[in-house]
Amino acid sequence: MGRFHPHGDHDHEHEHEHRGVGDHSGxxxxxxxxxxxxxxxxxxxxxxxxxxxxxxxxxxxxVNLMSSPGAxxxxxxxxxxxxxxxxxxxxxxxxxxxxxxxxxxxxxLGADVALVNTDDGFGGECHLDAVMVRSGLDQLPLAxxxxxxxxxxxNLVCPAEFDVGQDARAMVYAITEGEEKxxxxxxxxxxxxxxxxxxxxxxxxxxxxxxxxRANLARVNPHAVTFEVSATTGxxxxxxxxxxxxxxx
Amino acid sequence: MHELSLxxxxxxxxxxHAAGKRxxxxxxxxGHFRQVVPDTLQFCxxxxxxxxxxxxxxxxxxxxxxxxxxxxxxxxxxLDEPMLRCAGxxxxxxxxxxxxxxxxxxxxxxxxxxxxxx
Numbered sequence: 001m002g003r004f005h006p007h008g009d010h011d012h013e014h015e016h017e018h019r020g021v022g023d024h025s026g027x028x029x030x031x032x033x034x035x036x037x038x039x040x041x042x043x044x045x046x047x048x049x050x051x052x053x054x055x056x057x058x059x060x061x062x063v064n065l066m067s068s069p070g071a072x073x074x075x076x077x078x079x080x081x082x083x084x085x086x087x088x089x090x091x092x093x094x095x096x097x098x099x100x101x102x103x104x105x106x107x108x109l110g111a112d113v114a115l116v117n118t119d120d121g122f123g124g125e126c127h128l129d130a131v132m133v134r135s136g137l138d139q140l141p142l143a144x145x146x147x148x149x150x151x152x153x154x155n156l157v158c159p160a161e162f163d164v165g166q167d168a169r170a171m172v173y174a175i176t177e178g179e180e181k182x183x184x185x186x187x188x189x190x191x192x193x194x195x196x197x198x199x200x201x202x203x204x205x206x207x208x209x210x211x212x213x214r215a216n217l218a219r220v221n222p223h224a225v226t227f228e229v230s231a232t233t234g235x236x237x238x239x240x241x242x243x244x245x246x247x248x249x
Numbered sequence: 250m251h252e253l254s255l256x257x258x259x260x261x262x263x264x265x266h267a268a269g270k271r272x273x274x275x276x277x278x279x280g281h282f283r284q285v286v287p288d289t290l291q292f293c294x295x296x297x298x299x300x301x302x303x304x305x306x307x308x309x310x311x312x313x314x315x316x317x318x319x320x321x322x323x324x325x326x327x328l329d330e331p332m333l334r335c336a337g338x339x340x341x342x343x344x345x346x347x348x349x350x351x352x353x354x355x356x357x358x359x360x361x362x363x364x365x366x367x
Contacts, residue, residue, distance in 0.1 A: 030360035031273075036266050036353040040258050040277070126251055157284050158251040186331035187284050219332045222341050 044162055047130035051137065051165025058142040060091075061248045062150060064166035066188065068181075069154030071174040072198040074102045075231035076240075077151060081109040083241045088146045088248045093136040095128040095153045102151065114139035118153060127158035130165060147248035156181070160188040168247050170194040175206060179213040186220040194225045196240055201230035252289045256297040263303060263356055270358035272306040281315040281328070282348040306356075315348025 039045065055062050067073050077092060084090050091112040094103045103115040116136040118125040125132070133150060140148070150166060152159040169192045173181065176199055182189040189195070195217060203210070210228075217224060225243065229236035263275050279285050287310050294308045315328040317335065324337035328348070334341050 030270070031357065032359075033355050033357050034266055035355045036262065037355075038262050038266075038353050040255060040262070040351050040353060043258060043261070125254060129254070161251065161284060183331060187282060190333070219334065219341065222333075 041162070044130045047134055048163035048165040051130055051133055052167070054137065055142065055148065055165060055167075058145070060142055060145045060148050062148045062166045062168075063244065063247055064150045064152060064159075064164055064169045065172065066152045066156075066159045066169065066192070067154060067172035067174075068156045068177060071154070071172045071177065072231045073151050073154065073172050074105055076172055076196060076198060076229070077106055077149065078109060079231050079234055079237055080149075080241060080244065081106065081111045083237060084147070084244065085110045088245055089144055090147045090149065090244075090248075091140045091142075091145045093133060093140065093148060093150045095132065095136075095151060097125070097153060112140055112145065125158075126153055126155045127162050128152050128164055129162045133164040147244060149244075156185040156188045160185075160191045168193045170196065170243075172196045172198050173213075174199040175203060175208045175210070175213070179209050179216055182213070182216040182220045189217060189224070190221045192221065192224055194227070194240075194243055195221075197226055197228045198231055200228045200236060201233050252285065252293040253297070255285065255290065256293045259294070259353060260297055260301075260303055262353055263306070266353075266356060267303075267358050269302075269361075271361045272303050272356055272358050274307050274309050274357040276309045276311060276354045276356065278311050278313050278350045278352050278354050280313045280348040280350040282331070282345065283351050285351070287312075311354065313347055313350045316346050317343035318346050319343050 052062070065073055081090060081092070091114070092106055094106070094113060094115045095118060096102055096115065097118050100115050103113050106113050114136040116128065116132045118128065118132060128150065150164060171188065171192045173195050175197060214226070217226070227236060227240040227243070229240060259275065259277070263272055279287070290310065291308055298304050298306055316325060317328060317333055318325050319335035319338060319340055320342040321340040322335060322338040324335050326334070326336040326343070333343050333345070335343055
């Protein structure tokens with residue numbers, strides 16, 4: 001009761017629809033239907049909004065970086081952090097189901113790195129939610145940052161469903177994943193502002209149709225900006241780095 | 250497996266609205282553009298509420314079709330595949346007007362046998 005209802009424009013909190021004989025007596029079954037009309041992710045979204053406000057209060061812009069496992073998020077960041085040096089102050093929030101392998105890989109490159117393992121409790125979560133990001137923010141010197149990149153858990157499904165308080169969403173897509181991925185995971189590809197097309201150095205060795213991939217992407221998200229890069233060789237990173245700096249300012 | 254955390258979120262909201270009454274049915278509206286597997290959600294729900302105050306509450310999932318409206322010709326298209334395109338003029342300048350719902354619509358409650366009317 002007394003909760004803010006973000007959805008629906010009903011002007012009272014509950015509709016009570018009494019059903020069945022005897023309901024109005026207040027005895028018998030007391031059966032009734034209560035209208036709820038609450039977004040299931042409403043609590044997550046409220047915390048995400050608080051994260052966003054706190055980050056904005058420190059002048060930090062935030063990118064939620066997502067991909068399937070092995071697409072190259074960490075490798076891309078290992079190339080990106082040095083390229084951002086002296087231009088923008090960057091922090092990384094690493095989400096991993098377990099281990100600090102990725103966080104260790106990025107430590108020492110010039111960014112502040114916070115690690116949030118998502119395996120608390122039963123099974124481990126397949127995504128970062130707003131509460132997990134909230135706990136990671138406490139590990140970072142927000143007052144000293146311009147840009148925060150949240151490296152989400154590798155997964156093309158769940159992370160797209162959870163707002164964590166970012167200003168922009170980006171994903172890394174590897175050309176080894178096949179051209180049809182935007183159609184198989186439309187929610188993810190639709191959710192992002194930018195797609196980094198990675199592993200372009202492998203193009204000569206693959207039976208990969210880049211134009212078909214672009215056409216599939218355009219079917220679900222005609223407005224995403226794209227960058228063709230190789231995190232291994234460092235080729236093509238300039239556009240991505242400039243996009244991050246634009247996002248941070 | 251984010252269905253498990255979704256069930257926890259659903260249970261918390263339902264618990265609050267039920268205000269101590271027995272919950273018989275929880276009615277959800279789930280858009281086709283949501284990546285929720287109904288069978289998995291049902292399975293997780295049963296496990297989430299087992300032994301607690303919501304034990305026995307049935308999850309009733311109402312599927313909401315994905316519909317886009319074309320900015321060019323104004324036509325409305327119900328999508329049966331995830332391609333955001335107008336069936337009338339083939340434009341991809343479309344806005345999704347339904348299919349992203351993920352909400353608790355209503356719950357059916359009744360008095361618990363031992364407590365009487367609240």
